[in-house]
Amino acid sequence: MTEPTLDNLKNAINQTLGSQRVCSVDSDVLLLQTGTVTSIEIIEVFSELEKAFHCVIPDSTTNPSTLSLNRLLAAIGGSPTQSTSQTLIRDSRLALSLKRCFHRPILFLGLVLILFFGLNALVHALIQGPLQKDYLSFLEQGQRFHPFAGVFSNEDFAFSFKFHELNHATQNVGRSIIFLGDSGTFGSFLPASLSLPGQLHRRMGEFNDDHVYNLSWYGQSFLKDAMILELAWDKRIDTVIFSLADAYFHRLSQDTWISDFSHIAFNRPLFDSYALRIPTQDQAPFQSMQTQLKAADLKNLGPLKRVIDSKIFLTRYAPYFQSKWYNGLAPNFIGSDMKTQKTLLRDHRFAVNAGPFSLDIFLHPNDYDKRPVKMLESTAALLNRRGIKTVFFLEPRGPLEWRSLNSESPVREIVANLAARTNSTFIDASWILNAEHFLDKSTHYTAEGNRLIANLIANHLESTAPNRKQLP
Numbered sequence: 001m002t003e004p005t006l007d008n009l010k011n012a013i014n015q016t017l018g019s020q021r022v023c024s025v026d027s028d029v030l031l032l033q034t035g036t037v038t039s040i041e042i043i044e045v046f047s048e049l050e051k052a053f054h055c056v057i058p059d060s061t062t063n064p065s066t067l068s069l070n071r072l073l074a075a076i077g078g079s080p081t082q083s084t085s086q087t088l089i090r091d092s093r094l095a096l097s098l099k100r101c102f103h104r105p106i107l108f109l110g111l112v113l114i115l116f117f118g119l120n121a122l123v124h125a126l127i128q129g130p131l132q133k134d135y136l137s138f139l140e141q142g143q144r145f146h147p148f149a150g151v152f153s154n155e156d157f158a159f160s161f162k163f164h165e166l167n168h169a170t171q172n173v174g175r176s177i178i179f180l181g182d183s184g185t186f187g188s189f190l191p192a193s194l195s196l197p198g199q200l201h202r203r204m205g206e207f208n209d210d211h212v213y214n215l216s217w218y219g220q221s222f223l224k225d226a227m228i229l230e231l232a233w234d235k236r237i238d239t240v241i242f243s244l245a246d247a248y249f250h251r252l253s254q255d256t257w258i259s260d261f262s263h264i265a266f267n268r269p270l271f272d273s274y275a276l277r278i279p280t281q282d283q284a285p286f287q288s289m290q291t292q293l294k295a296a297d298l299k300n301l302g303p304l305k306r307v308i309d310s311k312i313f314l315t316r317y318a319p320y321f322q323s324k325w326y327n328g329l330a331p332n333f334i335g336s337d338m339k340t341q342k343t344l345l346r347d348h349r350f351a352v353n354a355g356p357f358s359l360d361i362f363l364h365p366n367d368y369d370k371r372p373v374k375m376l377e378s379t380a381a382l383l384n385r386r387g388i389k390t391v392f393f394l395e396p397r398g399p400l401e402w403r404s405l406n407s408e409s410p411v412r413e414i415v416a417n418l419a420a421r422t423n424s425t426f427i428d429a430s431w432i433l434n435a436e437h438f439l440d441k442s443t444h445y446t447a448e449g450n451r452l453i454a455n456l457i458a459n460h461l462e463s464t465a466p467n468r469k470q471l472p
Contacts, residue, residue: 002052004078009049009069016048017041025069027080032064039151042067043440044348049076050441051354059183059220059247059443060256124313127320138320139163143192143214150183150218152319155263156309157217157270159316161231166213169235174209176236177461180225181243183218184395184443187450194447199454204461219264220247221257222372223289226379227270233277239461240383241391242376245443246411251369258289258296265296266305282378285371351399351435351442359398359406359442368410373418380422390424393457396449398442399435427460429453 002008006027013022022036031037037045039062046057053076061067061075070080127135138147142165146153154160161167166178179185179197187195193202197214204210215228225242247253257264271293275286297303309315380390392415398406412428419426437449445453 004053004073004076006069006073006078009073009076009078012049012052013037013045016045022069027069027073029068030064031067031069032062039064039149047348047350047354047440050350050357053077054355054357056357056359056442058253058256059218060253060260063260065262066260120312120314123317123321127313127317135317135320136163138323140192141165142168143198144186144195145215145217146319147192147323149186149188152323153217153263154316154319155266156306156316157227157263157267158231159309161228164213164215166215166232166235169211169213174205174211175238177204177210177212177239177241178215178229178232178237179212179241179243180228181216181241181393181395182220182245182443183216184445185243186214186216186218188218188444189439190447190450194450196445196450196453199447199450200457203454203458208462216243217263219257219261220245221254221264222248222375223258223264223271223293224267226274226375227267229379230270230274233274237386237388239389239391241393241457243393243395244411244415245395246397246409249369249372249411249414250367252367254369254372255292258292259299262300262302265293265300266302268293268297268302269306277382278378282374282381285374286378288371289375348440349436349438349446350440351402351438356399356402356405359402373414376418377422380418380424384423390422391427391457391461392419392424393427394430395443396433396437396445396453397430399433399438400431401435403431425460427457429456432456 002012010022010025014020017037022031025031025036029036032039032042042062046061049055049072050057055076057072057075061071073080136142140147142163145157145160145164169176177200179200181196185196187198192198192214195214195216197212197216201210201212201214204212213232215232217224217228220243229240268290271286272290275283275290278286376392383390394412394415397409409430412430416426416428418424432452433445433449437446437452438444439446
């Protein structure tokens, strides 16, 4: 196994990227925010690092505001180094021009504001007018909150829900099933139709006219799922599927999602609204989470960001224009060759190319966060009172070929007991996939892998629905 040092880390990244891009990069430079590495390239980098250093890099490491060489070094088991670089102004002519502008600050500020708000109004007019059809196509006609992967997501769940097909759904003949989950359930790097909810929708709708809605968003957290469930609360719902995994109940992982990923704290008002639906005697875990969310929200200037975001269309529609830029407006610009990178990601098979290794998150008793269990239990009871069926779906842990190297997760028993207590359906997909069914990591699946999982879920849903046409 390669020793986890800074030099070895840089060498591994350079070999993956096919260049010497990070040789002179300081250990504390933010790789994604500075454009040193693109969000698409980092996925391949993570895969190669996991093989080289025989480790599992947590999804929380991908946070653009913290991802640096030091952060990666810690994730692969190394010791972070001390930064010695200083921020330099590389273009003296630009610095001189800015200095001259500051001699007339009021005029300069006025011109900037006029340009900014003019551009903001133009963007809104374009999306509402000539680009409206293309924007809806970018959103895959509302089949998901956003296309492709989290890189094209918008922080505001409520804004994204406005375009979702569930928000515009008419009365279904069959059941209305909403699927809550993470980036794997979402269908990262695949079209919406080949995602897990997409394939389950085809399977269920083909025989019983059921409609499955993909309400997944990256991140394994009940907080996020509750926020999205709150948005869908007034819609017709017959079944709610929760995608669960070890990280969902891991205290450090949950703390990281709250503190390091701004889209969780940004949507805090939705969680506050959802918590009001919970009976007083079950409020304790919700209040505990609300305290954490509030602290993270204030740290991220959430109240101010929400006001600004409601007025500034440039940020709301940024993923759309970013997609346009990456997919053709800058064909030779670094990181812009997304068409090629999409193909590489779609064809990637990390588990085939990597040797078997442990996938455990090590959910020891001290790591176990019981709050998500209690909140899921309260939610299942709440849904049951409305006549809505709850399904707890345990995601694949990894390739079946690797099972002998991995102990059985305690989460399986936790979720099974939770389902029994709440009269919910428990579906265990822990080891149903083989190595060829995983894309860049153990949480992202191929189209065929999604089809196999969808068949498993469909069979369970049909077995619990009386007087229904049985699937073949």
